[in-house]
Each structure stands twice: as structure tokens, then as C-alpha cells.
Amino acid sequence: MPQVVELVRRQGHGDVWTHINSGNVVFEAPGTRAALEQSLETTFEEELGFEVTTFVRTTAEVRRTLTLQPFVVGPGDTYFVTFLKDSPSKSEARALEALSNDFDTLVVQGRDVHWHMRSKSTDTKLGTKAWDDIVVTTAAPVATRPCSANCWTRSTPGNPGRSVSALDWYSQGARGFYEGASTV
Numbered sequence: 050m051p052q053v054v055e056l057v058r059r060q061g062h063g064d065v066w067t068h069i070n071s072g073n074v075v076f077e078a079p080g081t082r083a084a085l086e087q088s089l090e091t092t093f094e095e096e097l098g099f100e101v102t103t104f105v106r107t108t109a110e111v112r113r114t115l116t117l118q119p120f121v122v123g124p125g126d127t128y129f130v131t132f133l134k135d136s137p138s139k140s141e142a143r144a145l146e147a148l149s150n151d152f153d154t155l156v157v158q159g160r161d162v163h164w165h166m167r168s169k170s171t172d173t174k175l176g177t178k179a180w181d182d183i184v185v186t187t188a189a190p191v192a193t194r195p196c197s198a199n200c201w202t203r204s205t206p207g208n209p210g211r212s213v214s215a216l217d218w219y220s221q222g223a224r225g226f227y228e229g230a231s232t233v
Contacts, residue, residue: 050067050070050072050074052096052097053067053072053074053093054066054067054074056092056093056096056097057074057076057089059092060078060088060089060092061078062076062077062078063076063077063078064076064077082105082107085103085105086103086104086105086134089101089103089105090102090103102134104132104133104134104160106132114130114161117158117163119156119158119163119165120154120156120163120165122165123167125168125169126165126166126167126168127165127166127168127169127170128163128164128165128166129163129164129166129170130161130162130163130164131161131162131164132160132161133160133161133162133184134160135160136159136160137157137183137184141183141184142157144183145157145162145180145183145184148175148179148180148183150174150175151167151174152166152167152168152172152173152174153165153166153167153173153174153175155175
């Protein structure tokens with residue numbers, strides 16, 4: 050992800066870093082969400098040679114997402130938060146939640162889809178086609194997937210009461226809290 054970090058830095062954004070090889074970037078920047086997204090999308094397409102849909106979250110938005118607990122996550126369960134570029138319509142939100150089954154539960158809250166799986170994510174009964182048909186125009190893709198489950202919490206087998214969260218890295222990280230930072 051060093052190339053992505055450098056591209057974001059060249060735009061004048063500060064304290065730029067990535068979490069693992071997820072495509073998620075944390076940075077400090079002034080400006081509106083729309084302006085930041087447009088600027089990043091243009092830069093990424095010009096420099097990387099392909100379209101990259103971006104979506105920005107502020108530190109406060111990520112923190113709010115962390116405080117929500119739409120499910121009880123048990124030992125061995127997986128919990129993803131899928132960030133959408135825009136809030137789905139009411140009918141799209143209902144359609145997404147209707148994809149829930151005995152293994153997967155989806156709860157839509159604004160631009161986020163909370164996804165609880167009753168075991169490993171590789172055992173999901175939801176395919177990307179189901180998501181595609183509902184939110185292909187509002188979700189930020191990872192590779193060819195229209196819904197990116199970039200941020201997750203997973204209950205750890207040795208410590209079922211504590212979840213390990215990539216979102217914690219975004220909102221706190223080793224460098225402390227990032228007031229005013231934006232997360233792509």
C-alpha cells in the first residue's frame with residue numbers, strides 16, 4: 050500500500066497510513082466528503098490506470114459505527130461492517146436486510162451494512178450477486194466486489210468476550226485518535 054499512501058500524501062493530506070493490505074487509508078484533510086472523494090478518485094484513476102470508487106468516513110462516523118451493537122457476536126462468529134458510498138434507499142435497505150438467513154444477518158444503518166455471520170465468513174450463504182443486484186451503484190468495490198467488507202470485528206476463540214476490530218485501528222490506531230481525520 051505504499052503507492053496509495055504516497056498518492057494521498059501528494060494531495061497534501063497529512064498523517065497518511067494504511068491498515069494491512071486492505072485498501073483502506075487513514076489521513077487528515079480539510080474539505081467536504083464529496084470534494085475529497087472526487088479528488089481521490091481522479092488521482093487514483095490517473096495514477097493507477099483504473100477507476101477506484103472511494104468513500105470517506107470521518108473519525109466521528111467510524112466511532113459511531115463502533116458503538117452500535119446490532120447483534121450479539123458469539124465465540125467464533127464474524128461481524129463485518131460494509132461501508133457504502135451513499136445510503137441505500139428504503140427499498141434497497143429492506144431488500145438487503147431481506148437477504149438475512151439462518152447464518153447471515155444484515156442490518157442497514159445509514160451508509161453502513163452490519164453483517165453478522167454465525168461462524169467463519171467463508172461459510173456465508175450470501176453471494177456477491179445478491180448484493181450486486183441491490184446496491185451495485187452505491188457500494189464501494191474491492192476488486193470486482195460491489196460491497197466491501199473492509200472493516201470487521203471477530204470474536205476470538207480464546208477470548209470470546211473481546212472482539213478484535215480493524216475499525217479500532219482506524220479510530221484509535223497506534224498513533225492515538227485522529228480528530229478530523231477521514232477514512233477511505
